[in-house]
Amino acid sequence: MNDERNGRDEAEVRPADANLQAYLAEAKRLFEREILPRWVAADNVWRSAWAMDGILDYFLVSGADSAPYGDAALGALDPTQLGNWWDDFGWIGIAALRAAEQGFAPQRRDDFLKIAINAWAYMYGPGWSTQAGAAIYPFRDLPGWASFASEHANNIGAPNVGKRIGQTRPNPQPPLPPNAWMMPRRIPGGAWNSPITLDAYPDPVPTRQTEWWRSYLNPVQNTVTNGLYALLSLRLHRASQNPAFAQVFRASNLNTSACRVAWTEQIGWFNQWMAGTPQPDQSLLMSLPSGVLVRERVSTFQPVGPNAQLYWDAMYRSSLAWTGDQGLLLGALREAQAVWPGGVAPPKVLSLYPALIEGVFKNAYQPRSYGSVSGSFPMPWLDTSSPSPYYAPSPGNDDGDYQTGVAVFMRYLLQAWRAKPTLVQGYRAQILANADAIVLPGFGEQAYPGGACDAFTPRQGSVADAMTAYVNRLSVLVLAIAMGR
Numbered sequence: 001m002n003d004e005r006n007g008r009d010e011a012e013v014r015p016a017d018a019n020l021q022a023y024l025a026e027a028k029r030l031f032e033r034e035i036l037p038r039w040v041a042a043d044n045v046w047r048s049a050w051a052m053d054g055i056l057d058y059f060l061v062s063g064a065d066s067a068p069y070g071d072a073a074l075g076a077l078d079p080t081q082l083g084n085w086w087d088d089f090g091w092i093g094i095a096a097l098r099a100a101e102q103g104f105a106p107q108r109r110d111d112f113l114k115i116a117i118n119a120w121a122y123m124y125g126p127g128w129s130t131q132a133g134a135a136i137y138p139f140r141d142l143p144g145w146a147s148f149a150s151e152h153a154n155n156i157g158a159p160n161v162g163k164r165i166g167q168t169r170p171n172p173q174p175p176l177p178p179n180a181w182m183m184p185r186r187i188p189g190g191a192w193n194s195p196i197t198l199d200a201y202p203d204p205v206p207t208r209q210t211e212w213w214r215s216y217l218n219p220v221q222n223t224v225t226n227g228l229y230a231l232l233s234l235r236l237h238r239a240s241q242n243p244a245f246a247q248v249f250r251a252s253n254l255n256t257s258a259c260r261v262a263w264t265e266q267i268g269w270f271n272q273w274m275a276g277t278p279q280p281d282q283s284l285l286m287s288l289p290s291g292v293l294v295r296e297r298v299s300t301f302q303p304v305g306p307n308a309q310l311y312w313d314a315m316y317r318s319s320l321a322w323t324g325d326q327g328l329l330l331g332a333l334r335e336a337q338a339v340w341p342g343g344v345a346p347p348k349v350l351s352l353y354p355a356l357i358e359g360v361f362k363n364a365y366q367p368r369s370y371g372s373v374s375g376s377f378p379m380p381w382l383d384t385s386s387p388s389p390y391y392a393p394s395p396g397n398d399d400g401d402y403q404t405g406v407a408v409f410m411r412y413l414l415q416a417w418r419a420k421p422t423l424v425q426g427y428r429a430q431i432l433a434n435a436d437a438i439v440l441p442g443f444g445e446q447a448y449p450g451g452a453c454d455a456f457t458p459r460q461g462s463v464a465d466a467m468t469a470y471v472n473r474l475s476v477l478v479l480a481i482a483m484g485r
Contacts (some may be wrong), residue, residue, distance in 0.1 A: 018432050018484025022439045024062060027477045030470050031058050038467035040072050045083045047404070047464035048076035049091035054407050054471045056098050057414055057478040070105030077115050078144030085194045085218060086123050086158035090228025093119030097235055100245070113239070113248045114139040120236050121254070123191070123229055124262060125157015129253045138252040158191035158229060159262070161219065168195045181311040183302035184221055189269030190298075193225040194218040204301050204311035208281065208318075216315055217396040222297040223284065227328030230266035233259055234335055267336050270329070271347035273298055281318050285352070286384070291359030292352060293321040293382070294329050296395055319385035320395065323378060323455075324408035326360050329353065331412040334419070354423060357416070360409060361427050366390070368449065370456070371442035375433055380405040380455045380472075390451030399452040400465040403472070406455035410475035414482055428483050435480035438473050 035051065042048045052073060059066045077092050097116035100109050118137035121128035129138070136155045140146035156164045162183050169179055181204040184190050194200060196219045203214055237259040240249050249256070273284035274294065282300055286293045295318065301311045330353045337350040365376045366389060380403045383392035394402040417424040424431075437443055444456045455472045459465040 018480055019436060019439065020481060020484045023435050023477045023481050023484065026439045027058055027062060027474055027481065028064075030474045030477070031055065034470040035467060035474065036072075038463050038470075039076060042076070042462075042464040042467060043081045044462065044464040045077065045079055045081040046088040046091045047401075047467070048081065049088075049095040050404055050407070051464075051467060051471050052076055052095040053091075053098060053411055054475050054478075056095070056102055056104055057411055058474060059104060060102060061478045061481045066104045067107065068105075070108035070111075073099060073105060074108060074111060074115075074143050077142075079148040080144040083144075083148060085225075086191065087193045087222075087225040087228055089119040089122045090225065090232050092116075093123070093232040094228065094235070097232070097239060101239065101242075110248050111142060113245055114252070115142055115145075116232070116236060116239070117248070117252045117254055118142070118145060120232050120259065121252075122152075122155060123158050123232065124258065125155060125160050127258055128157075128255055130255050131253050134253065138254070156195060158193070158225060159189070161192040161195055162187075165196055168197045169201060171198065180304040181301055181309075183304075185298070185300050185302050186269055186272040189265035189267075189272075190221050191225050191229045191266075192219050192221055202301075203314035205314045206309060206311060208299070208312045208316070209314050214314060215396045217398060220297050220313060220315070223294055223325040224296075224322065224328065226266060226269065227325060227332055230263055230270070230332040231328060231335070233263035233266060234332065234339070237263060238339065263336070267332070267347055267349065270332070271349040274352065275348040286318070286321060286359075288359055288363055288384070290362035291357070292355045293359040293363065294325050294356065296320045296322050296325065296381075315395070317383070317395075319383050320381065320392075321364070321384075322381045322395070322402060323360060323364055323405035324380075324402075325405075326356050326364075327405075327409035327412035330356050330409070330416060334416060334423075338419075353416075357413070357423065357427070361430060365430070368447060368454075370437075370444055370448075371446045373437050373440045373443050375437045376430070377434060377437075378406045378409065378455060379453050381453060388449065388451070390449040390453050392451075392453055394452070400459055400461055400468065403452075403455060403459065403465075403468045406472040407468075407475035410472075410479050414475075414479045417479065417482060424483070431476065431483060432480050434476050438476055444469060444473070 039051050077096055093116045096112045100112035118139050121137035136149055165179050200219055202220055239245055240256045277283040284295050286295050299316045303310045333350050333353040340346045364379050364382045366379055367376050381394055382389055386392035447454050447457050456469050458469040
């Protein structure tokens, strides 16, 4: 955790205010030289959609002309580029909808809106349309979407894994109902990241594990999939009320009532797991001396048998939080609170997002040096039980994907700042100090302590892996630019 000495040193050398020209120059360099060429070559749709969300923020604060990048954005959102689990489509849909609403490459606005509708329909599954027997999504006149549809015609939808498990895992275990110990504990609401099949299934165990002998990321009800689904459902439902989008929504036959029910049920699901699960080791909410964090996945499945045996996810780690999840929940809870129906008591969970912000700044920031550049920087994930958080393993040892967490948190912090600056004002000096470090020569090199849990050092591996650290840096700079102004 941050020590007092380190905090005093930073305060002594921190400039009085934002160095806007340096931030803008480095943001421009990062986008044009480090991010753009990798973005168009990444061939990984969820990582490209994740990066696009950060690119949208760059254009938002810089005022640069986005028109030349419309085709690149459509290519980045092509689901045939490793599109797989349902959470991939949450990233796709959120980025596409933001592009349509923000006026990014305005000549492609309707195409971005179509992609957002397609992505939500795919996450929702059967019933997304007002017309019976509709295909898996409405629009095929977009790069890759016709081909993907032809290969995924039997999509069941992220909320329906339990309901349809007999179709995907026909493996009854008498005398219990089929696959009973894999059923979700909290209903209604709740999304899975992939179907439970004979080849891919969770590992329910009767006692909570402390040693993880098996490393898997799916199929689970994790926070990222549910946060993305909640946000996309909420935002798409609101977009359906925008007269400028009416023609595309009419052409889609989207069931907007189902969209509204989806986001309200998702908030109810989070409320059950975060505010309605009083057992500290089972709750999705991790309470800390300063603030709270949301855990990476839910802990348990439906109780089964005459003794109501509670089964645990063998890969559940009560001490683990992904920084990206904190951003997704910050966005989902804040936005849901703003539009919660009048006359209906809001769930308790909606009031938790300020504590999530505090939880990240007070816990996920750790002292680190990059060559001669020192400071306290956000970690992409945090294991509160680890004696050295820099070396704590990521979920499923998937370091490349989980390195993306800092940019997710920063983009939703930027949105919170724009909506209500007082939510973030208390952390302004900390954000500007990070931006000051990022513009210095040598930042992101020779990290000390080392370890894979590092948001800012470029990784070896795929093009998407090499891009991530630069998008994380960009996300801090665009927030600092907005706060500096």
